Amino acid sequence: MLNQSSDLDRLFHALADPARRAIVERLSRGPAPVSELARPLPMSLPSAMQHLGVLEAAGLVRSEKIGRVRTCAIEPQALSQAEQWINARRIEWERRLDRLGEYLKTLESEGDDNGPGE
Amino acid sequence: MLNQSSDLDRLFHALADPARRAIVERLSRGPAPVSELARPLPMSLPSAMQHLGVLEAAGLVRSEKIGRVRTCAIEPQALSQAEQWINARRIEWERRLDRLGEYLKTLESEGDDNGPGE
DNA sequence: AGCATACTTAGGCGTATGCTTAACCAATCG
DNA sequence: CGATTGGTTAAGCATACGCCTAAGTATGCT
Numbered sequence: 001m002l003n004q005s006s007d008l009d010r011l012f013h014a015l016a017d018p019a020r021r022a023i024v025e026r027l028s029r030g031p032a033p034v035s036e037l038a039r040p041l042p043m044s045l046p047s048a049m050q051h052l053g054v055l056e057a058a059g060l061v062r063s064e065k066i067g068r069v070r071t072c073a074i075e076p077q078a079l080s081q082a083e084q085w086i087n088a089r090r091i092e093w094e095r096r097l098d099r100l101g102e103y104l105k106t107l108e109s110e111g112d113d114n115g116p117g118e
Numbered sequence: 119m120l121n122q123s124s125d126l127d128r129l130f131h132a133l134a135d136p137a138r139r140a141i142v143e144r145l146s147r148g149p150a151p152v153s154e155l156a157r158p159l160p161m162s163l164p165s166a167m168q169h170l171g172v173l174e175a176a177g178l179v180r181s182e183k184i185g186r187v188r189t190c191a192i193e194p195q196a197l198s199q200a201e202q203w204i205n206a207r208r209i210e211w212e213r214r215l216d217r218l219g220e221y222l223k224t225l226e227s228e229g230d231d232n233g234p235g236e
Numbered sequence: 237a238g239c240a241t242a243c244t245t246a247g248g249c250g251t252a253t254g255c256t257t258a259a260c261c262a263a264t265c266g
Numbered sequence: 267c268g269a270t271t272g273g274t275t276a277a278g279c280a281t282a283c284g285c286c287t288a289a290g291t292a293t294g295c296t
Contacts (some may be wrong), residue, residue: 009136016126016127016130016133028210029210030214046275067261068272074207078245079204093147147294162245162286162287164244164287165243186293187241187242187293
């Protein structure tokens with residue numbers, strides 16, 4: 001595949017799965033070991049670990065192994081990136097709607113009768 | 119909060135692809151026909167249409183066919199849902215960090231020596 | 237009518253994803 | 267030390283994804 005998987009690709013992909021979002025939700029309330037993250041999930045431990053791997057690859061989760069326990073924690077910055085992309089889109093369409101509003105006002109005050117450009 | 123899952127699944131999945139994000143970015147600047155959305159993408163028209171289908175299934179894009187031209191437009195509300203989920207997570211961990219801060223302050227002022235819970 | 241345009245549908249192909257079980261470390265515990 | 271607990275690796279399999287080409291439909295132009 002030609003895919004060079006950008007940061008956002010990995011981020012959104014990581015969030016596109018209920019199990020992974022559940023993990024993020026849990027970790028938003030505080031760090032936890034792997035087994036605790038896996039327990040509520042309807043799947044085997046290795047599968048849960050795979051999801052954890054995806055989250056870690058996306059930079060959403062950081063983990064450290066102490067003794068035989070790996071403790072996971074959320075990495076808030078990563079989520080911010082996704083938020084920023086979404087925000088940027090909103091800014092764009094809001095600005096566009098503003099321009100459209102201005103334009104319509106102009107038409108109104110000038111009594112011009114051209115159809116709207118879009 | 120436990121389950122409108124598949125909505126978010128579709129949403130984040132839709133955003134996890136650069137071609138689809140490119141389409142959303144383009145549509146944030148205003149409506150466009152299918153062919154214009156497809157032109158800049160490094161793929162065939164049918165493939166682009168498939169992406170469009172994913173975006174539409176996710177509720178991110180709405181489209182209407184007039185004559186032989188299908189015009190697509192963005193559906194801002196859909197993106198808001200994703201934003202809200204992300205926001206909710208941030209609220210949670212910020213509140214958690216606040217509580218942690220309070221706790222540490224308490225320890226400091228009381229000179230107590232119990233190990234930290236987390 | 238004949239032809240171009242703008243999609244749309246159908247079928248197929250290779251890779252990625254998600255899940256499972258079984259086996260394998262490594263750090264405790266009795 | 268041997269058993270248990272917590273995690274990791276390996277191998278396999280079914281399905282989903284993303285892409286393609288080829289052919290089909292519907293609209294508009296001349």
